[in-house]
Amino acid sequence: MRRLCATLSEYLDEAQVGDVRRAYELANRAHEGQFRISGEPYVCHPISVAMILADMHMDARGVMAGLLHDVIEDTFVSKEDLAKQFGEEVANLVDGVSKLTQLDCKSRAEAQAQNVRKMVMAMVKDLRVIMVKLADRLHNMRTLGVMSAERRRRIARETLDIYAPIANRLGMNEMRLALEDLGFHALYPMRYRVLEHSVKKARGNRKEVVATIESTINKRLVESGMTGCQVLGREKHLYSIYQKMRGKRLSFSEVFDVYAFRIVTDGVDDCYRSLGASHNLYKPVPGRFKDYIAVPKANGYQSLHTTLVGPYGLPLEIQIRTRAMHHMAECGIAAHWLYKSEADQVSSSQTRAHEWLRDLLEIQKNAGDSLEFLDNLKVDLFQHEVYVLTPKGKIIKLPRGATIVDFAYTVHTDIGNACVSARIDRVLAPLQTVLENGQTVEIITAPWARPNPLWLNYVVTAKARSAIRSYLRNFKKQEAIALGRRLLEKELSERGMRLEDIPAERLGELLDSLDAPSLEILLEDIGLGNRLPFLVVRLLMHEEIQAEAKAAEGERKPARAPLIIKGSEGMVVSLAKCCRPIPGDPIVGFFNPGKGIVVHLNECKNVNELRKKQVNWLEVEWHKQVAGEFPVEVRLELLNKLGTLAKVASTISRMRANIENVQITNQDSEVSTDIITLMVKDRVHLANVMRELRRLSVVLKISRLKTELRKSRL
Incomplete structure (x- = not known):
């Protein structure tokens, strides 16, 4: 604790350090008698988390949240207690990091998804939530050794799937590298050791080559009048090497033959001058230059990337950036606290982070459940970018492999829902076309258009996937309600009644007896085949329960008036793929619970099988004027x-x-x-x-x- 206070004293005033000390005293009391699996007092963990945050120059309330981050979850202290002692701000931060303990989940995956969803929603309100959570995860990863092998692998997989990509998305490169290497070590210990040994063995042979190239680049920069530039040879971290070997099916020697250097300059002009000097020194590889200064990455990262053919034909990867860009590349949003002097650069990173969080908020609103949200989050995190233009010249960033539909939803959800086609560089193109860098895309919309379920097969952005699923889910609900109303009114008409004529009291009794919250939900259940309309009418008419049960068990006699199929009912009336009925064919319908009505040919062999199983069926006919193909x-x-x-x-x-x-x-x-x-x-x-x-x-x-x-x- 003394070391923590000494670090905090370097950038906080005495009163703020005193508040942090009070938070420690509460954490120490709350965790008294609790021990980690390693045997050390539990309070050592929150102190270590706070130390990581202090090294980032996190503000006092953020460090206090780090010290208290487990008290709501693991001790007698409540959120209200924290609010009384330290204020609402600290209490909300701690609550955002705390797991949901009262969960009614069917699986560990669902529980994990709900906790991640809660954390992300808290992160939208205050970015410090994710800073505390990442610091917590980093210390947990450093102390995984005492846990069982199964638990180590589970935590490591979660770290590599969720937390390291979040750190990358927020531009926190140092945090990402640390989490990835620790996760790699825990998930694949043997592969980690083999790679680590190979790197150490190869390092000795590389030192002389790296020093020679470094010296040559430095000399050329000085000759060009750039004396303030710093040239650094850098080594790829183990998880990056492993990913490249696995993704591109390369041997270790093929990956490790790539020499990487970084040139750090005083200003943006020097970046481009350094690029010219480097290209004059060694020949550039065509197609391998990227300008992330003019067009930054989504997480705010800025740098020039180029690949050169160095001495002995060796490929050289070079990154060129200013010192401010270097700080942002390594620390991301953490630079808000660590490098407060570079206000413009920091505010840019903060703005990009908040733009991403706004997108996440929209995704979570459209998500049906926590598992779908987590799936969309992972899609959003794992992406490489392409840059395309709107007709007005605005640059739109999309993940690699994005299609026209992804572009439309990125511009606006309503445009995505109504798109029918597009022009790429003024040439008409189908919606599934994969976009490439530099293309100009113009979306063509129509008022009658709606999302197609087939789009889910080729969209890659989380926003598009979430919006399409949300629309289809709501659209299917409306279709089910409409079909349910038709089926119920058909049954009532055979008894000489109409739904509008049923007294509200009797409808209320029916809904209570069926435990249905509203008439719409009852109609939706009927349309989806979860409730049979003739049984609902029996209850509504107060007919004998025994007769109802008998009718439910036996095969139902077809109604005299068949249900008319128009072909436009949508997802709640589907045509069987086994016989593919078309308008004009004699047909029959079967109730499929959860999906609605499935229409078969009368002569379909599966019809006899369904009737033997006493599946509930009904007479259906095609409308005389069916539209569509x-x-x-x-x-x-x-x-x-x-x-x-x-x-x-x-x-x-x-x-x-x-x-x-x-x-x-x-x-x-x-x-x-x-x-x-x-x-x-x-x-x-x-x-x-x-x-x-x-x-x-x-x-x-x-x-x-x-x-x-x-x-x-x-």
Whole structure:
């Protein structure tokens, strides 16, 4: 504690150090009798956490939170007690770091997700929460040795998956490197030892080469009039080497042959002059130059990166930055407290951190649960950037692999929800197009457009994924309510009643008996197939419970008035993939709990199986004016010769049908058997397409694919 107070005295006044001492006294009393697994008094841990924060020049309240960060979670002290003694600010910081203890979770993963979600939401309000948490995690990682192997691996995996990437996202490079190397050591101890030994062995052979290159670069900079520059040879840390070996499938010698140097200058002009001097000294590798000074990374990182071909053909990685940029690169948002003199640089990092946190807040609002939020957070943390432009010249940063849909959601959620296409450099492009550096992207929207579930297959940003899921979740709910209302009104109409005519008192009794909070939730359950409409009507009409039970157990007789399928019901009415019904086909519907109604062909073999299982079904019919296109599969036996598929495709296109998929199931020198998935309007449209295809000389046989054929194919 004396060492902590001495460090704090270097930058805090006496009264603030006294407040920290009072916080220590409470922590010492609260943790009295508690010991760590190593056997040392528990209070040693919060003192170490506070020491890490003091080394960052954290303010007094942040250090106090470090000392008290476990008292709410592990002792008799409550948040109210802390607020009375140290103020609301300290109490909120400690509460933000504390885990949720009263959790009704089905798994450890869900508990972890809820705790991370709580911490991130507290971090949005005060960045010091994450500073305390990272300091806490760093000390825990330093003292993992006494824990069981399973617990070590679990904590190390969590550190590498969540906390090290958060430190990187906030620009705290020193913290990230420390967490990554400690996590690597705990998760893969044997790999760590082998790499560490190899690095030490290679280091001796490299010293002379590094010194020679360092001296040569220094000499060239002095000759160019830049005497204040500092040239440093740097060594890649072990986890970075391991990641590169694993990701690019390289041997150790291939990774360690890359020599890395850093040039630290007095000003931005000197950075570019140093770059020119370096390129005059050694030849640059094309395509390996990045200017993060003009366009900083999302975490505020600024530097020039270039790769040169050095002596003996060795690749040299060089980073060039100012001293202020160097401080920011190493400390990130921690520089707010550590380097207060560099106000402009610090405020830039703080602003970027808060922009990221605002995005996280939007993601958490759209997330369905904590596991989805954690999944989105991980997507957001692991990314490399590309830079694209809006038509007005604004630079948009996106993770590598981002598509047009990601860009649209980054600009604004409403634009993402309504996008239908885009122009890349004034050329029309499909939404799944992956964006590249320097492209100008213009989004085309339409008022009728809505997110497509297929977008989830190729979006990479957390914001886009979260917004699409949120929209689809709400949209499915509205569809389910609408379908539930139709089904309930259909049952009531057969008894000569309407839903609007039911007295509010009777509806209230029904909702109470079914334990449904509202009529909308009851209708949603009916639409999703979780409740059967005829049973709900029986309860509503006060019919005999025994008759109700009997009806539920036995097969239900079809209603005289079938449910009309319009094809626009959305996700709560789905067409079975086993038989692919299309408008004009005789059909039947089955209730699938949680998903709604699944529509099959009457002649589908699976229908008999479902009826044997006493699945609840209902009569359905196509609407006379169904809109849209529907998938159907046809089986073709074709002459195996040049141009056959082109003739087939041309005929299908001429008949205004689209090909969704082509699969060749059997082929020899003379005949090819293909399964083609077509998008048609109805049964008549399909018949016309098949008639035209039969007229082609290359088509030997054509038929609509039935269930039994599909099963034999599988």
